[in-house]
Amino acid sequence: MLGRIHSYLGSCWAIGMAILAPISVLLPLSSAAVAQTNVLPKGVANKIDRDIVQRFKVPPASIKVQNFSAQAWPDGCLGLGKTDEVCTQAVVNGWLVEATDGSQSYVYRTDNTGTNLRTETSPQAVLPxxxxxxxxxxxxxxxxxxxxxxxxxxxxxxxxxxxxxxxxxxxxxxxxxxxxxxxxxxxxxxxxxxxxxxxxxxxxxxxxxxxxxxxVAITFATTDAALASNILFTSSSSGDLTGRTITNTLSTDGKVTRLITAPNIRSRPVLLRTLNPVRLDRFKAVLSRQGLPNLNGLNYLTSASVADVPTVTLQSIGSSVSYTSIEKQRVPKSLQSVITAWEAITK
The missing domain is CATH 3.10.450 (Nuclear Transport Factor 2; Chain: A,)
Incomplete structure (x- = not known):
């Protein structure tokens, strides 16, 4: 899923589509394509309009092109091939287009004429x-x-x-x-x-x-791993240049342990400390007061999440939330409070 975040990196307009755009390798544009980056062919815009009307049941009068850019797609499926689909391997010059109905966005990939057209936006990702x-x-x-x-x-x-x-x-x-x-x-x-x-x-x-x-763009997680019954809270940090995953765990008896794994390393869990009952209850109160269950299934991510900067995932009973480590001052205040309380325990 993290691989889909790149679609908003080039400009702020694409923040909303962060969960919808899979990674594709974009190749250098030809000189002819570069010369046309400031003009979207009317035929391409018209074909996108018709597809939005048919696919998403949007009134034609409400649709307008909001942003576009010339692209060189890596294959005949425009970088959106399905797992069982055969795609020609020739580079296809075309367009990345964002249209809007005034409420939400629809992102399309096309060839130069709009004859080959695919959408990054699924019907399940659009409100009526x-x-x-x-x-x-x-x-x-x-x-x-x-x-x-x-x-x-x-x-x-x-x-x-x-x-x-x-x-x-x-x-x-x-x-x-x-x-x-x-x-x-x-x-x-x-x-x-x-x-x-x-x-x-x-x-x-x-x-x-x-x-x-x-x-920071808010996206939705696709899975939510369950915790063992004796685990109250855990954090997992991964994605930096070292390839390490650092997992800190708080068990229901107050024990705080750390496990570090890497491609060629697997340590044994190390006991950091044992919280006394008062401090354990204090941390539980933070989780409840800050409404951690309301953050379940959400990701707070930036472009750094795919650029060798760790992503941190916090889990508690019935709750899982992720964020880009270097942007923790930009996540909601409730999540900041949980992060601060947890870092005080695991530092």
């Missing part, structure tokens, strides 16, 4: 237009951000309880199944997470997960 409009209007009122600045950048289909999946200490939630979405909105400077039901009749900001600052 009326729902997206309701969400943006609710966010505008709550955040006092101009409507034309707000874009839906990522969504995750969810089934919520009666509290729409928002954890609050000591609050009971009815155990009913409410289908809906977890959605990320951005104004280009900050990002917010919202929970909403299928028709957007209920919309609630997940404040614990919100207010990540650019260049």
């Amino acid at each position: 237009l009326p729902v997206a409009r309701k969400l943006r209007q609710a966010a505008r009122r709550e955040l006092n951000v101009p409507l034309n600045k707000l874009r839906v950048t990522a969504i995750n289909p969810r089934t919520f309880d009666g509290c729409l999946g928002i954890f609050t200490p000591r609050r009971a939630c009815t155990k009913i199944a409410i289908p809906g979405w977890q959605a990320v909105l951005t104004d280009g400077r900050s990002s917010w997470v919202y929970h909403l039901d299928r028709n957007a009749s209920r919309i609630v900001q997940n404040s614990a997960a919100s207010k990540a600052l650019a260049p």
Whole structure:
């Protein structure tokens, strides 16, 4: 999944598509292609418009091209070939295009004429237009951000309880199944997470997960590994030049251990310290007070996450969240508080 983040690296407009763009090796453009980088052929734009209307059921009048750039795709599948698909290996000059319906973005790859056209945006990653409009209007009122600045950048289909999946200490939630979405909105400077039901009749900001600052992009994790029953909390840092993975673990009896692994190294867990019951309870209170369950399944990542800078994953019971280590001052305040409390234990 981390490999999909590169799509927003070149410019701020692509932050929202961070989870949708797989890595492809872009080759140098020919001189003819470079000469055309300031003009998107009308035929290409028209074919993209028609595909958006057919695929995503968007009214034609609401669609406009927001950004585009000339590209050299590595193969005939434009770098988006499926695992069982045979792609010609010739370089294909073409376009990377972002269109918008005013609420959310649609990213396309095409050849020079638009005859070969593929989208990076799946239908599962797009809200129905009326729902997206309701969400943006609710966010505008709550955040006092101009409507034309707000874009839906990522969504995750969810089934919520009666509290729409928002954890609050000591609050009971009815155990009913409410289908809906977890959605990320951005104004280009900050990002917010919202929970909403299928028709957007209920919309609630997940404040614990919100207010990540650019260049951090909020994406959704695809898996959530379970912890052993005797583990209260763990952190795993990996992805730097050394190839090491450093895992710190807090067990329910207060023992804090560290395990370092690398391609040619595997250490034994080292006991760092044992927390007394008071300090153990204090850390548990931080996790509860900061609403760690509200961060479950979220990634707070930047371009550094694919550039030999470690990504840190924190896990607790029912919660898993990742962030780029050098950008921890830009993640939401609730996550910063958890990071600070954990670093005080493991330093």
